[in-house]
Amino acid sequence: MSIVFADRMNKVQKSFIREILKVTENPDVISFAGGLPNPLSFPIKEVKEASEKVLSENGNSVLQYSTTEGYLPLREYIAERYYKRFGLKVHANEILITNGSQQGLDLIGKVLLNKNDNILIERPGYLGAIQAFSIFEPVFNSVPLNDEGVDTAALRKTLDQCNPKLFYTVPNFQNPSGITYSAENREKIADILKERDTVLIEDDPYGEIRFMGEDLPPIRSKLKDNSIMLGSFSKIVAPAMRLGWICAKGEMMEKLLVAKQAADLHSNYYAQRVVYQFLMDNDLDEHIKKIKRLYKNQRDCMVEMIEKYFPEQVKSTKPEGGMFLWITLPDGVSSLDLFNTAIEENVAFVPGDPFYINKTGMNTLRLNYTNSDENMIEEGIKRLGKAINEIIKVSVYSTK
């Protein structure tokens, strides 16, 4: 007897990051590999109070089955926040509650992608999106990022060449690069997409966590149709809740609802009620301010330590928000080789390779600063600097 699995399962791999996390379980290892929020930012007491309240007042409905769309007042809250932040008019019917924005990617893949459809992602791109879309066996195309956001000349050219079904972007504090698209870049992207059928996906898990500079409106502000926004409570309330949302319209939303129903009926309703109660009884903006202060200190510390301990040839982004720094080693230096040296020094990160489609030996890597305190950041970056110096020496030697 033998089981023949579906073809699609040959196209998708276990998350590289989750494999790395196993190496970092050793308590001596300082890890900048994960993408975990700082637990100091979790509203533990407030969640406790919210749970107590919703169960006391409405236990019978809070523990029952509910609608596929999600809890209406929570969807209204999300819609109103788009208006408050960006003047963006969104109706609650355009919001579908999902299990984090990761499930949004799965549902979008389901309703849009036939096998061998072209899709477009950023280079480097978000691993979770690569994994989620892979299940639907598309052809991946990518467009490079620069300091301003997307390389728009390359975008236009790739769109002309492959007419992708969707273009997946993370315009704010992109994962993995930390890059934020400029206002001008956003307008250009909207202009380019206006004439086309390609659906723009704007994933925004980190947008609320801006600790420098000013918020920029979603590209969707300039692009009425063929646009989907994804959001998440993971980085502003708590990731364990697995609550995010899809913002989409019309027939797209109808199809997404059918797919959501088939996938798991609806998202955890108890958690939806608890999070909504938390939002009602607390000032979310004040809560986010605390997170920003925390993360800015951690980011500043990492930037400072990189200047102190990394050799000059190494380049680093200086993100205005979010959770990641992106490091570029000198040409020809593989971050995968560096990873092995760094593990010997008891420090970990995510090498660049998995963020690219079909590329290996990349000289880039991702560092997370939100889940280490300042002492760990100093010690970890010191160790990593040592490993980088070693690997550069070896690389120079081996190319002579």
Place this chain on the structure above:
Amino acid sequence: MSIVFADRMNKVQKSFIREILKVTENPDVISFAGGLPNPLSFPIKEVKEASEKVLSENGNSVLQYSTTEGYLPLREYIAERYYKRFGLKVHANEILITNGSQQGLDLIGKVLLNKNDNILIERPGYLGAIQAFSIFEPVFNSVPLNDEGVDTAALRKTLDQCNPKLFYTVPNFQNPSGITYSAENREKIADILKERDTVLIEDDPYGEIRFMGEDLPPIRSKLKDNSIMLGSFSKIVAPAMRLGWICAKGEMMEKLLVAKQAADLHSNYYAQRVVYQFLMDNDLDEHIKKIKRLYKNQRDCMVEMIEKYFPEQVKSTKPEGGMFLWITLPDGVSSLDLFNTAIEENVAFVPGDPFYINKTGMNTLRLNYTNSDENMIEEGIKRLGKAINEIIKVSVYSTK
């Protein structure tokens, strides 16, 4: 501009039941249509205490990202319960926590089904499974149920004819029919499947809610390989939690884990911790006894009222557990026609049609007894009896 959706979305329909539920929002309508547990069975106070405890003791980890597999102690609890109930040796590594067993169906479809693969379901079959599998565009085949369970002659024949990838079953208090496979029927099914590659899926949301007769072991007890069991906390703790599990082995589990990771990283971890704490601090068997007492009274009342108010030509199952009764009208009487008459009498149910593949005008229908008190059951069945008498009169008249 126009969006071209994936082909698969043409194959799946909105849940018929959810459409019906809209009709039943009228407060005058007594509805036996849904499949909701009785909220009287929800452990509200206990969930409140469990949430308070896990957040007080481990808030930092309880609100953080977690592993795709699910909370290990919860998986161990589930594995041990299989042993306790059936002497079935299951390792915690064979348990994956999902968003209800509905997500289990989505993940199984993902890892097993290529377009046009044959699959086999019960006739009548569970709507949620038809919907979940439809996404993966299989060819549906069905095998009829009888009082003993599956018609094993038909099973053998269909397996020979189409060699299906999977055979989806609900052996305990089946949805929609309420039928339970006998011990002999289970053994026969195991014997027939032993020689084959078809994967047996045993979905068991109601198995714990047996209020008459004796528990029967899963078919899996007699079938080591090519077998997947699904379970759920929805009917024994609370559906809002969206917590269920898949029990599978080896390569199957590896593929399911990759699919789960891509789908939503992991299930709500806060809810997993709360439910586990509830299980630790309370006696689940005592809790289930309360649910059984409640449902047995409701079931007995509905059986009695059917005897009192339905004409003799109407047949009804008398389930030993679970949540549903299955009604068979005289030949040629359409339950869809009855539905329209019944709605005028302010009583609702689910007509048989959607539980069959490509069949209409069926003379069967599903009644739920768990979400109505005894007064509502008496009044609702009285109204339905009136509607049945009307429709039978019309049918007899029209065939003359």
